[in-house]
Amino acid sequence: MFSRAALIPLLLAASVGIPYVASNGPDLSGLWPSKSEQSANKYSDQSVGMAHGVHPPIDLPVQGPGAVLYPTTMPLEGMPSMSLHEIFRFDISKEWVYHRWARKSTALAELGLYGIRVPLVSGTKLHDLAGSLTYFFGEDGRLQRISFVGRTGDSTQLVMLLVQRYGLVRQATPVVGEQVFQIRRKDQVFSEMRTRPAPVLWASTPHDSFSVELHLQRPDVQTPLPPRNLPMPQLVSSQPPTNLPAPPAEGGQAAPAAESVAEVAEEETKEPWKAFFPRSRVPKPQVDSLDRRERYW
Numbered sequence: 001m002f003s004r005a006a007l008i009p010l011l012l013a014a015s016v017g018i019p020y021v022a023s024n025g026p027d028l029s030g031l032w033p034s035k036s037e038q039s040a041n042k043y044s045d046q047s048v049g050m051a052h053g054v055h056p057p058i059d060l061p062v063q064g065p066g067a068v069l070y071p072t073t074m075p076l077e078g079m080p081s082m083s084l085h086e087i088f089r090f091d092i093s094k095e096w097v098y099h100r101w102a103r104k105s106t107a108l109a110e111l112g113l114y115g116i117r118v119p120l121v122s123g124t125k126l127h128d129l130a131g132s133l134t135y136f137f138g139e140d141g142r143l144q145r146i147s148f149v150g151r152t153g154d155s156t157q158l159v160m161l162l163v164q165r166y167g168l169v170r171q172a173t174p175v176v177g178e179q180v181f182q183i184r185r186k187d188q189v190f191s192e193m194r195t196r197p198a199p200v201l202w203a204s205t206p207h208d209s210f211s212v213e214l215h216l217q218r219p220d221v222q223t224p225l226p227p228r229n230l231p232m233p234q235l236v237s238s239q240p241p242t243n244l245p246a247p248p249a250e251g252g253q254a255a256p257a258a259e260s261v262a263e264v265a266e267e268e269t270k271e272p273w274k275a276f277f278p279r280s281r282v283p284k285p286q287v288d289s290l291d292r293r294e295r296y297w
Contacts, residue, residue, distance in 0.1 A: 082122045126153035148214040153207040155195045188224035
């Protein structure tokens, strides 16, 4: 412990010496770079690294749940620059699909088949594809069907692949501008591809010029594709027939049933919305209870 008598000279010396050094001491600010110099050095280091082929690391966004624990650099659309010959082949396994795409959809309803749907961007050229790609595997683990729905800028390479490798044949179609290629056995279709030009063609988006719908099956598959267009159900008109003669009534009086039918038909003609509710086919007590519904509300 210093005595009080010894501390007084030290305090006096500090009160005089510190202000003197602060005002008359050497300038040390040049020993540390300023903020502008630090940023300039940072950009110069990056430019030098890029010139020598060394690129700075890029922070990839989080790609789904668990990406912090299991990080991946694979893009969601799969490996870049995939050739069409590599995509549309039947020696593919489930593990091959799992390793090439970061996100897969497996909850697909298809009888007897296990589907894996993935997003596809095969490249940036005009003949590349962009859309939804689905692989269907059978119970034995073999690939049975490949389906693709998406767009392309030029369908020539895809058509040549399907015609030369799998034997699809062009078919006539009544739709102007549509191209249809199929594998048919009698009246059944086993593989099919349809291409159609976009309603509006933009010079700035040439890759969206054609829509493509493809369903390709193994050559040895014996199950045809499901029908493309189901027949529309015939709508039964709710208008009662008015040209039928009324049955004769006893006592020479007109049949009340025929009169009620005619009144309902005239009412539905005046108000067309009532045609959606066939009142003529509902029992009269039920109609009366519906008319008195304000009692219950």
